[in-house]
Amino acid sequence: QVQLVESGGGLVQAGGSLRLSCAASGRTFSSYLTGWFRQAPGKDRDFVAATNWRGDSTFYSDLAKGRFTISRDNAKKLVYLQLNSLKPEDTAVYYCAAGLPRDVILSNQYNYWGQGTQVTVSS
Numbered sequence: 001q002v003q004l005v006e007s008g009g010g011l012v013q014a015g016g017s018l019r020l021s022c023a024a025s026g027r028t029f030s031s032y033l034t035g036w037f038r039q040a041p042g043k044d045r046d047f048v049a050a051t052n053w054r055g056d057s058t059f060y061s062d063l064a065k066g067r068f069t070i071s072r073d074n075a076k077k078l079v080y081l082q083l084n085s086l087k088p089e090d091t092a093v094y095y096c097a098a099g100l101p102r103d104v105i106l107s108n109q110y111n112y113w114g115q116g117t118q119v120t121v122s123s
Contacts, residue, residue, distance in 0.1 A: 002026035002112040004096045009117030016086050020117060022079040022096030030074040032099055035059075036081045037107055038092035038119075045095065047105035049081060059104050063090075086121045093118050 035050035101109035
């Protein structure tokens with residue numbers, strides 16, 4: 001079993017930055033790929049970024065490329081999502097997920113989820 005707890009969300013002005021953290025517990029965490037998704041009110045949960053268990057392969061959605069960076073520290077059991085150049089449309093609840101998905105962008109292929117952290121970007 002893996003438990004995930006996100007933190008680092010908040011209110012930020014457009015153009016600002018935030019760093020989200022995902023703290024994991026469970027001995028098998030380092031075996032899993034980890035991803036970040038986000039969900040705005042009334043919308044689907046969208047893929048943002050993912051990294052493999054070593055952290056040396058990363059995957060980004062088009063919305064994240066060039067602005068967001070995913071990283072992980074297996075020794076500390078932490079996964080980070082650095083958010084830069086934030087826009088009001090980035091406002092959403094951001095979720096951390098872990099699993100062994102065949103397709104990293106599909107949320108239903110992840111086994112473990114955190115409760116989410118709210119990111120609000122004001123214009």
